[in-house]
Amino acid sequence: MNPILPNEEIRITDGSHVALHFEVSLMSGEVIDSTFGLDTPVTLTIGDGSLLEGFEKVLINLKAGDTRTAHLPPEQAFGVWNADNVQSFAKAQFALSEPNPTKGMMMEFTDKGKNTLTGVISEVNEDTVKVDFNHPLAGQDVLFKVQIFKVTPKGEHALQLR
Template sequence: MSVITENSAVTLHFTIKLKDGSVADSTHNIGKPAKFSMGDGSLSPNFEQCLVGLQAGESKAIELEAKDAFGMPNPDFIQYMDKSRFSGQELEIGTIMAFSGPDGSEIPGIISEISGESVKVDFNHPLAGQAVIFDVEILTVE
């Protein structure tokens, strides 16, 4: 049976829970497992290290502190934009919107404040600054 190494391609189901037990995200919700290659940047290096040595069919609960999961909030990721950029769009605090990044890719931003003609957008990961528990179920290892 294959064991996860630093070069493995892995298919797994995961559930991300906050410390209070609430579920933040889960592949079970969409009914489709996640696939990734170790070292491709889709997971933090700390999280990948917790997967090394697991085999297909194994499950594990991995607790990560905020800095090891989605990192700490970065003040540089908060931007103020002119409200006119959002013409015709309903603006509400807490709304997640897609913005174009410098390389043309889409970046999610959360509307965190609306003040006059200024809109504060937070581009930090929604789970930045939070300790999480990853429940993983390894399906295949290649």
């Protein structure tokens, strides 16, 4: 039988339920996403796919009360930019859905497997449109800042902040 540990001693492991605030920013300091302005921390389960693996690795072994800022290279964040993820389409293919595609416009596409993909128009020519399917932050180093409020071990009841 495991003794009941105070929450300050419970470490984050795979399957833990965690209440936290986080911030993702570029190396320039530009904040991409942050929950620090929210009244209530967000909750997630480690390993459920709601957070990128590189971000989850930063959380492993932290406990309630911990804060951490980690530099993540592209391979551990949103991926390396890949030229193969830029595709050219005939401009005529856009006639019904978006008759005037412009550079920087985000659009949803459906692949052969009926999956939805988001792409950013990177170039518009007379007859062709290039679409970049890389994540918009691909190739970017990021800073990931976290503050842990509560850790509930795998298998225990959902989080309740008090």
